[in-house]
Amino acid sequence: MADLFRLARSYLQSRPLLSTTLILAAAVSIALPVVTNHVVSQYEKQLALRSENPPLLVGARGSRYDLVLKTLYFLGDIDRQIVYGDYQDLAEANDLLCVPLHVIHTASRGEMPVVGTTSEYFSTRNIPIAVGQPFAQIGHCVVGSNVGNVGDRIKTDRLNPFDLNAPSSVSLAVVGVLAPTNSPDDDAVFVSLETAWLLDGYGHGHTDDDTGTAVDQSSVLADSTDGHRPADPVTVIDDLNRHQIHFHGKRDQYKLSAVSVWPQTQKAGVLAEGRYLEHPALQMLVPGTEFQTLIEYVFRIKSVLDTVFIVMLVLTCVLITVIGIQTVHLRSEHLRTMKMLGCARSRVVSLLCVECSLLLCGVLVAAAGMSLVLIVLSPSLVTLF
Amino acid sequence: MIHVQDLEFRYPAGSFLLSIPDLKIAAGQHSAITGESGCGKTTLLRVISGMEMASAGSVAVDGQEISKCGDRELRSLRNQKIGHVFQDFRLIDYLSIRDNILLPITLSCDPVVEGHGSWLEELCQAIGIHQLPNHAVARLSRGELQRVAVCRALIRQPPYLFVDEPTASLDPENSERVWDLLFSQADRIGSTIVAVTHEQSSLERFDQVIPFAELVAGGKYG
Numbered sequence: 115m116a117d118l119f120r121l122a123r124s125y126l127q128s129r130p131l132l133s134t135t136l137i138l139a140a141a142v143s144i145a146l147p148v149v150t151n152h153v154v155s156q157y158e159k160q161l162a163l164r165s166e167n168p169p170l171l172v173g174a175r176g177s178r179y180d181l182v183l184k185t186l187y188f189l190g191d192i193d194r195q196i197v198y199g200d201y202q203d204l205a206e207a208n209d210l211l212c213v214p215l216h217v218i219h220t221a222s223r224g225e226m227p228v229v230g231t232t233s234e235y236f237s238t239r240n241i242p243i244a245v246g247q248p249f250a251q252i253g254h255c256v257v258g259s260n261v262g263n264v265g266d267r268i269k270t271d272r273l274n275p276f277d278l279n280a281p282s283s284v285s286l287a288v289v290g291v292l293a294p295t296n297s298p299d300d301d302a303v304f305v306s307l308e309t310a311w312l313l314d315g316y317g318h319g320h321t322d323d324d325t326g327t328a329v330d331q332s333s334v335l336a337d338s339t340d341g342h343r344p345a346d347p348v349t350v351i352d353d354l355n356r357h358q359i360h361f362h363g364k365r366d367q368y369k370l371s372a373v374s375v376w377p378q379t380q381k382a383g384v385l386a387e388g389r390y391l392e393h394p395a396l397q398m399l400v401p402g403t404e405f406q407t408l409i410e411y412v413f414r415i416k417s418v419l420d421t422v423f424i425v426m427l428v429l430t431c432v433l434i435t436v437i438g439i440q441t442v443h444l445r446s447e448h449l450r451t452m453k454m455l456g457c458a459r460s461r462v463v464s465l466l467c468v469e470c471s472l473l474l475c476g477v478l479v480a481a482a483g484m485s486l487v488l489i490v491l492s493p494s495l496v497t498l499f
Numbered sequence: 500m501i502h503v504q505d506l507e508f509r510y511p512a513g514s515f516l517l518s519i520p521d522l523k524i525a526a527g528q529h530s531a532i533t534g535e536s537g538c539g540k541t542t543l544l545r546v547i548s549g550m551e552m553a554s555a556g557s558v559a560v561d562g563q564e565i566s567k568c569g570d571r572e573l574r575s576l577r578n579q580k581i582g583h584v585f586q587d588f589r590l591i592d593y594l595s596i597r598d599n600i601l602l603p604i605t606l607s608c609d610p611v612v613e614g615h616g617s618w619l620e621e622l623c624q625a626i627g628i629h630q631l632p633n634h635a636v637a638r639l640s641r642g643e644l645q646r647v648a649v650c651r652a653l654i655r656q657p658p659y660l661f662v663d664e665p666t667a668s669l670d671p672e673n674s675e676r677v678w679d680l681l682f683s684q685a686d687r688i689g690s691t692i693v694a695v696t697h698e699q700s701s702l703e704r705f706d707q708v709i710p711f712a713e714l715v716a717g718g719k720y721g
Binding site: 117118120121124125127128129447448451452453454455456457458459460461462465 | 548550570571573574575576577578579581583585589591592593594595598601602603605606607608651
């Protein structure tokens with residue numbers, strides 16, 4: 115057997131281009147569907163995991179997918195916001211644990227979402243603070259594990275850099291870092307609702323002698339009676355100027371993106387869903403159901419890809435077969451020589467089988483290596499978006 | 500002994516007919532078959548070795564009737580009883596010198612290579628390549644290639660060596676070396692050479708010279 119292995123290896127080594135091409139072609143045909151299936155299944159798991167929490171979500175009526183993607187994955191945009199008063203109405207029920215979400219602003223040129231919420235956001239999702247402390251004051255933030263370290267400062271983005279009347283960027287102080295979660299939370303900046311509303315322009319800080327000017331029509335305070343725009347607002351909040359921060363307008367009208375809801379009982383959940391079934395302005399949805407629909411879309415695309423891969427595999431097999439037949443034909447003189455030398459037919463066939471086996475081993479090793487590399491290099495669902 | 504009697508062979512698609520009334524080659528009797536190109540000398544060797552099947556007559560090698568043998572037996576006959584040296588060498592270009600020489604053993608029904616180690620070493624020394632057995636044959640000169648082919652024919656120490664114009668493409672010096680190697684090793688192992696050759700200078704080495712035309716005409720040899 116060792117002799118056959120040596121002879122077979124000699125032949126394959128004498129045709130390096132042919133052997134390598136065959137191995138790579140077959141390996142790619144195997145690796146691509148394997149990697150695709152693995153990656154899609156990983157993405158499905160990540161989506162499903164994220165969609166389990168919270169069980170219910172309340173937001174403005176409109177696209178359900180946009181609402182779920184924005185509030186759970188911080189992706190895309192939603193057309194309408196709800197108000198803090200909507201959250202207060204919900205939170206009145208004793209059997210509902212409600213966590214407000216304000217996902218309007220970003221930092222680092224849009225790469226990091228700035229999420230305004232309460233500390234229950236972390237407890238309901240079992241996300242411990244690995245280093246530091248929760249945000250307790252305006253201007254403080256807790257960041258995901260990929261964002262930064264305690265002591266760093268993060269500057270928020272202006273909503274519209276070309277609008278001079280828009281609220282200014284604010285420099286936030288990192289006071290805590292979350293434990294890694296392998297979710298979009300790892301790349302987010304979490305602030306209190308007050309800090310988020312500060313970024314909206316509902317509040318600001320300035321010295322007493324800065325009376326400023328009237329607010330612009332595009333300002334969130336355009337309808338309030340006491341709103342104004344300071345000439346020199348506080349943009350770096352610290353212990354020395356924090357006392358200058360104040361808010362205008364009615365708090366129950368301050369914007370929110372959505373409210374995550376954890377019903378304490380099944381009955382409470384059903385009643386809550388019933389309440390918002392016909393609500394003219396708000397909708398309550400089950401994120402898991404919406405993600406299931408999204409996953410079905412993904413799997414429809416995947417089934418098309420699977421068909422393509424099957425066709426590719428069949429064509430590769432046909433190609434390899436044709437090359438194999440051609441090779442045997444080209445080697446007919448060698449095979450005739452072996453016959454003339456009295457080589458046993460069974461041994462010659464065994465030799466050809468060993469050559470095929472070596473190629474097959476090469477294909478499997480190459481496919482495994484390719485799959486491993488591609489899986490390691492494939493982006494996580496978070497970085498993909 | 501090789502005994503051919505009333506042999507008739509015709510290629511399926513051709514009109515060529517090989518007809519040998521009688522031929523005997525005794526063991527130890529080195530024989531050369533001479534004749535014009537295309538007269539059927541190579542075909543005769545192919546029929547005796549079982550590569551082609553006679554349509555009539557009898558061919559026996561050491562008492563074994565060729566026409567009664569199946570493919571497996573014929574392969575075994577060529578592997579163990581007949582060593583072949585071809586005009587065009589017929590070495591496998593991607594194998595080493597060592598693997599080419601050992602090919603009749605490696606791909607036989609009883610591939611026991613260990614017992615042939617010392618004989619292989621002697622053969623490699625005889626052809627002057629004892630330091631290069633693992634080199635590819637592609638690097639060898641034509642003379643070296645034919646000497647390797649001779650070693651391959653001798654590796655099984657067969658009773659008969661069928662040699663088909665082994666020096667046709669070689670210069671005189673290499674031709675001499677090939678004939679010297681063939682006869683010295685054949686005498687050493689007791690092998691009988693049956694050669695097809697045009698080379699007049701080599702005929703004196705043989706015990707009998709068989710003109711093919713006379714053989715076909717009914718001349719008795721052996």
